[in-house]
Amino acid sequence: MRIVADHDVCQGLGTCEAMAPDYFEVGDDDLVEILDEQPPETDRTFVKAAVDACPVLALSLHD
Amino acid sequence: MSEPVRRLVIVGASLAGLHAAQAARAAGFDGSLTLIGAEQHPPYDRLPLSKSLLVADAAIEMPGFHEFAELDAELIAGSPATALDLAGREVSVGAVHVSYDALVVATGSTPRLPWPSAMDQAGVHTLRTWEDAVAVRASLDGGARVVIVGAGFIGGEVATAAQARGLDVTIVEAARIPLERALGAQIGAHWSGAQERAGVTLRCGVGVGGFAASDGRLTGVELEDGTVLPADLAVIGVGAVPATEWLRSSALTLHEDGGVICDATLSAAPHVYAAGDVAYAPSALDESRLLRTQHWINAAEQGALAGRNAVQPDAPEKLASIPYFWTDWYGERLQFVGILSDTMRVIRPASAGLIAVYLRGETVVGAVAIEGRRYIMKLRRMIVAGANLADVEALVQ
Numbered sequence: 001m002r003i004v005a006d007h008d009v010c011q012g013l014g015t016c017e018a019m020a021p022d023y024f025e026v027g028d029d030d031l032v033e034i035l036d037e038q039p040p041e042t043d044r045t046f047v048k049a050a051v052d053a054c055p056v057l058a059l060s061l062h063d
Numbered sequence: 064m065s066e067p068v069r070r071l072v073i074v075g076a077s078l079a080g081l082h083a084a085q086a087a088r089a090a091g092f093d094g095s096l097t098l099i100g101a102e103q104h105p106p107y108d109r110l111p112l113s114k115s116l117l118v119a120d121a122a123i124e125m126p127g128f129h130e131f132a133e134l135d136a137e138l139i140a141g142s143p144a145t146a147l148d149l150a151g152r153e154v155s156v157g158a159v160h161v162s163y164d165a166l167v168v169a170t171g172s173t174p175r176l177p178w179p180s181a182m183d184q185a186g187v188h189t190l191r192t193w194e195d196a197v198a199v200r201a202s203l204d205g206g207a208r209v210v211i212v213g214a215g216f217i218g219g220e221v222a223t224a225a226q227a228r229g230l231d232v233t234i235v236e237a238a239r240i241p242l243e244r245a246l247g248a249q250i251g252a253h254w255s256g257a258q259e260r261a262g263v264t265l266r267c268g269v270g271v272g273g274f275a276a277s278d279g280r281l282t283g284v285e286l287e288d289g290t291v292l293p294a295d296l297a298v299i300g301v302g303a304v305p306a307t308e309w310l311r312s313s314a315l316t317l318h319e320d321g322g323v324i325c326d327a328t329l330s331a332a333p334h335v336y337a338a339g340d341v342a343y344a345p346s347a348l349d350e351s352r353l354l355r356t357q358h359w360i361n362a363a364e365q366g367a368l369a370g371r372n373a374v375q376p377d378a379p380e381k382l383a384s385i386p387y388f389w390t391d392w393y394g395e396r397l398q399f400v401g402i403l404s405d406t407m408r409v410i411r412p413a414s415a416g417l418i419a420v421y422l423r424g425e426t427v428v429g430a431v432a433i434e435g436r437r438y439i440m441k442l443r444r445m446i447v448a449g450a451n452l453a454d455v456e457a458l459v460q
Contacts, residue, residue: 013389014398015360017440030436045089052085052130053363055110 001039002062003047005032010058020050024059032058065376068164069094072154073370074144075169076100078108079339079362083167083370084134092374094164096136099156101170101306102192103141106131110359112196113217114391117203117224125193144170147313149332165334165373168310168323169366172303172340172357181274186281187297190217199298203228207295210234210284212271214241214255216390217300222263223392233264233292235271235284237301246399247407250419250431254397261393303357305341318343322355328379329369338362338369347383347447348402348428358388385447387439396436400443401429408452411435411459418442418459425451435459 003023010031016024017032023043027033039047051059071087073080076098084096100106108126115121131138139156146155147166154161174189181187186202188195199221203209209225211218214236225232242251258265266286275283275291283291305321315331316324323337325344331337339362343353364384372379389398404421411418418438421429427450430442438459445454 012436014387014436014440015363018360018384018387018443019364021440021444026437026440028437049086049089049367053360055108055359 001041001044001047003034003037003039003051004060004062005034006058006060007031009056011056013055015053015055016050016059019053020047023047024050066164067094068092068374068376070162070164071096071167071370071373072161072163072165073098073167073169074154075167075171075339075341076102076106076138076140077169077171077339077362078106078359079169079171079366079369080167081106081128081131082363082366083169083336083338083373084136085130086367086370087374088134090371090374094374096134097139097161097163098136099139099142099144099154099161101141101143104193105138105140107193109191112193113190113220113224116196117200117221119204119228123197123200144309147310147315147335149314149335152334163334165376166336167366167369167373168307168315168331168335168337168341169339169362169369170306170309170341171362173306174299175302175304176299177301178271178274178299181297181299183279184274184276184281185279186276186295187274187299189299190221191303199296202296203230205295206230208293209296209298210292210294211298211300212284213300213302214238214258214265214267215245215300215302216242216388218298219258219390219392221298221300222258223261226261226263226393233266233294234258235269235286235292236265236267237270239268241265241267245403246431247403247421249407250417253413253417254392254433257392257395303340305355307341318353318355320355324353327381328372329365329382330372330379334373334376336369336373338365342369344382346402347381347385352402354386354402356386356388358386360384360387383447385443387443395434397431397433398435398439399429399431400439401427401446404428410452410456420452420455422452425453427452427455430455 012030241255307321416434
């Protein structure tokens, strides 16, 4: 499972960081930084919830 | 041990309802899932309605939720729920009765309408539904002279869209200081200064008396001081009330404003949960305080929690998150987390990107940032963890 962020779409709203701060952080460029692109399978549910929660659909999960 | 939930019904097919449905399926619920929505559309996201949809030349596409199709859910659309029978575990949708084992109430808000007859005039709109947004967009595309009633967040976002197109915009606000209830007087006044810096006229401390029209079309907004503001488009953004008229005759406990009173697991009654704009729940920062918030992330998070708890009633989770909202005006972002208090302290000056915190004693209970995008979520975590003033000052140095 791999997390992908689209920086052309990201608006740095931070809902991903709110839900999964171990994986997402609004960085110094005010856009999302993926802290660990390949979460273990055991984290899928809450990582997916954070990905799905992005208000502008800047995140996706790829298997 | 409760009996298993085989039928989950969610009243409200918008953001909170969708997240409730998703969370129920993610929790392993494989029973019957029904969403009931007042609008004649599959679930869609309201977020773009005051933002990207109003931008000149943006594609006019309904912001549907692509996940809805994957949920194996029945949708009863275009029919609002009309009653709830708690004892019989049944929702009425007109003459149709829908039985449930577990219920999530997620019916959202309806805009306050102090001038109901004004809505008969072309050019007068609230901004809540897709249809509202399409009409406002058409009006902006047509070069309307814009008057916005209410200097709140929706008003500011519509003003932003109109100003970006070079249109004539006036905002009328009855309160002396806009956004005092949302941000406190100092920050409310400071943030509202953005209007005049952007060339938008802001009239505070004066109410709207009525709307002038000719041939059924708006011509002007009449203020209580006698001024008439010429206008082709009036957007009314003076707040919203919980859409819970249908629950008035039920046995649910409602707040004075119509909100549904819940506990920290979002349970309103046995087998019944509420989420989003309708729900009062104890604040994660102060359980003695009931909060009802109308923010996007609240609907998403509470929807998910309610949906999950509805199908796992023996192991409910408590609401642990705190409010967060954001708004983008004239290219600047304001973000707020937590709750207000009477004690506000600026910890980074406006010249460097304002950050201020709200204190209860030495404990930080809320924070606001203007262009503080890299800080605000860290502040939110710190507030949940019980940070004090020294902790947050260290973060932003």
